[in-house]
Amino acid sequence: MEDKILAGFKKDFSVIKLKGFVKSHRLHNTGIGKTFEDLIGITENNNFLADYKNVLELKSSRELSNSMVTLFTKAPHPKGVNSIIREIYGESDKETGGLKIIHTTVSTLKFNNFFGKFGFKLRIDEDKRRIYLLIKDLEKDKIENIEIYYDFEDIQKIVEKKLDYIAYIKAETKIEKGKEFFKFKKATLLNGLTFDKFIQFIKEGLILYDIRLGVFRSGKKEGKTHDHGSGFRILKNNLDKVFKVQEF
Numbered sequence: 001m002e003d004k005i006l007a008g009f010k011k012d013f014s015v016i017k018l019k020g021f022v023k024s025h026r027l028h029n030t031g032i033g034k035t036f037e038d039l040i041g042i043t044e045n046n047n048f049l050a051d052y053k054n055v056l057e058l059k060s061s062r063e064l065s066n067s068m069v070t071l072f073t074k075a076p077h078p079k080g081v082n083s084i085i086r087e088i089y090g091e092s093d094k095e096t097g098g099l100k101i102i103h104t105t106v107s108t109l110k111f112n113n114f115f116g117k118f119g120f121k122l123r124i125d126e127d128k129r130r131i132y133l134l135i136k137d138l139e140k141d142k143i144e145n146i147e148i149y150y151d152f153e154d155i156q157k158i159v160e161k162k163l164d165y166i167a168y169i170k171a172e173t174k175i176e177k178g179k180e181f182f183k184f185k186k187a188t189l190l191n192g193l194t195f196d197k198f199i200q201f202i203k204e205g206l207i208l209y210d211i212r213l214g215v216f217r218s219g220k221k222e223g224k225t226h227d228h229g230s231g232f233r234i235l236k237n238n239l240d241k242v243f244k245v246q247e248f
Contacts, residue, residue: 005055021181033060057162060169073231076148083225086213091115102213109205111136156195166190190243
């Protein structure tokens with residue numbers, strides 16, 4: 001069944017390639033993913049099943065982008081802790097009138113340095129079956145007394161349901177009269193990632209954790225925490241170290 005679905009995706013992708021440049025279906029950074037999903041006939045969803053016929057998860061990026069590839073995004077436990085993290089450990093942002101934000105990348109290898117005041121680091125606890133986010137006061141050289149974590153069970157469900165097969169789509173872009181257009185050129189099939197490997201690659205620093213906490217700038221939630229996609233990511237040049245790679 002999976003072979004038939006993968007073959008079907010390759011056929012559908014070849015049809016989209018022939019369309020050449022198509023206008024973005026959104027105005028911001030998620031436009032490339034939304035545009036491709038519309039072209040291939042996928043309804044936007046937030047469930048635990050993979051995008052394409054519940055087998056193939058879709059990821060996309062602009063061809064010249066140097067960004068990391070997002071594996072998945074998810075808020076940590078306990079509920080509401082993201083707001084606490086931002087308000088206590090964030091950096092004042094002029095664009096939000098001095099409200100605090102956090103944009104930083106974290107690994108298990110060492111504490112990073114966030115604006116010279118705080119450090120963030122991941123720690124794997126095999127006994128409690130959790131991935132902890134540690135925060136250190138760099139000036140005092142002391143780890144903060146706050147518990148932030150992901151349960152192995154939650155991570156395992158996501159890895160097994162959404163990361164078994166991934167199609168990573170690259171697109172050429174151009175701007176005409178203020179509008180962005182995409183030309184979908186290449187797809188890379190990624191597979192072979194298991195939960196045990198996921199944990200091991202976090203330990204090795206190949207899978208990273210991105211904190212992307214800002215604030216809503218208008219509307220009913222103005223001034224409140226806005227998670228812009230905190231989650232687990234991987235550098236593009238490390239894809240072949242984590243996955244089996246097949247390009248088409």
